Amino acid sequence: MTNIIRIQNLIYTYPNGFTALKGINIDIKKNDFVGIIGQNGAGKSTLLKNITGLLKPTSGDVIVGGLNTKHTSVARLSTKLGFVLQNPDRQLFADTVYNEVSFGPKNLKLTEQEINERVEYALGYTGLSSVRDKFPPALSAGERAKVVIASVIAMKPEIIILDEPTTGQDNRGCYQIMNIAKEFHKAGHTVIMVTHHMALVAEYACRTIVFCKGEVLLDGSTEEVFSQPEILKKSYILPPQITQMGSELSTVLNRKKTYLTVSDLSKDIFTRYQG
């Protein structure tokens, strides 16, 4: 499989002299679902900004879909990847949901019909068709986040990047957003998600990368990563509650396994109970 994103020896130093990324090497394959976790200030958001081209590497390279971000405009990169910011309100500006979602495609200089098709597709994808004429700020937080995701989907990117998509969301909003991401992934696209919500990482991400003080602390399958609680602690991370319970029950279950979801653990407890 091809690497859709290649990050090589990436160092990023802010103008005030603070080095937020200290030599990062990551290859991300097409159709991967990557969770990026780590303590506050570990460099996660700086990394995302380097991938989206909003920041350019101080040294090293970031190559997205074959394009080196150093020599590529953010506009060009935005056809490859869509970026959903932590706070949807910083990204919304149009008077209706429709206009918000059509803004990106309009800038691609597509025909009116193509624009229309893309917006309809994106609104349908995110379940927003019924609120197309509403004023975005009047929507609930969950819907506002979905408007941002719809705007991104309308650009038909190959990669979607979610920065703390569930912050400020209630349970319903959270799962609605994650389901959209899951569908996007199923359709063969790549998802990169930064979050502090470990249960979501465990449930959805195939691969998890842990950042700590500007460096990669762990990088592997989500199962491998959550099986190392002692190392995770260095970056203020705890595995999900169910994973912790699973490890405490490993002796009675007679299984050495990293449980990522409630149904995983439940299944093994029930099997052991039966017999």
Add this chain to the structure above:
Amino acid sequence: MSKPVIEVNNLYYRYPRSNDYVLKDINFSVEKGQFLAITGENGAGKTTLSLILSGIIPQAKGGKMHGNVIVCGLDTQKEDLAVLSQKIGIVLEDPETQLFTTKVFNEVAFGAENLGLPREEIIKRAKWALKVVRLEGYEERHPTMLSGGQKQRVAIASALTMRPDIMVLDEPTSQLDPIGTIEVFEVVKELKQKYGMTIIMVTHKSEEIAAFADNVLVINQGELLTFGTPKEVFSNKEVIKKAWITIPQVSSLYLDLLDKGLQLEEFPILPEEGVRLVKQKIS
């Protein structure tokens, strides 16, 4: 039973230029030293309720309020906000709306300075507050240059230096890493135990509510859906469904096993309870 420090009676509220009441017929009381978690869907009225408790609504924001809210014996609709703010501190959800100085230390010391305390006491309190929120060494940093989670902790520290009787926190851990989240809850626990502080926290984090809160109040579309201990609330299927509450994973495990036909002896809300109950069944 001691006398409540917060009493909310027949509270109704609507914002200016709106005909819809965002809070309807809310009644509850909180005793001194209790930790009350407020949860419910976005838009349910949780933040509005926190602002009402601190008097900011309706005093600074207007709108129409019925009923009364008494905090430490003071009527929040009538008492001077400066007086109320010494009794009840508030940490807003978006810390950036609250930060305004150029140095973390000044930010944290600001409240205490305004109390007219002696210089040494101000410094002592600010240092203590920074230690409590794990920001020692950040004194000279510019608050806007911090990460989201660090800003949240600065806002908490700022409220702490006022040493209020009651602390209202609106989703103080929504941007924090898992251990940072637990640390904030540990801080809150210490404030409660050491200083007898009463804590009101708006939060969606059910696993921490289970471990730390005394009671939970669930708001649904402006109405009080239920008020009870974490165990009472999380085990109430109807409430959970109606208000879209996430329950702790250990509680979900109980329900999942129940579906399969295995019933644990009780409904667990803490992982250690769950581990014990599962071991009882399968050892």
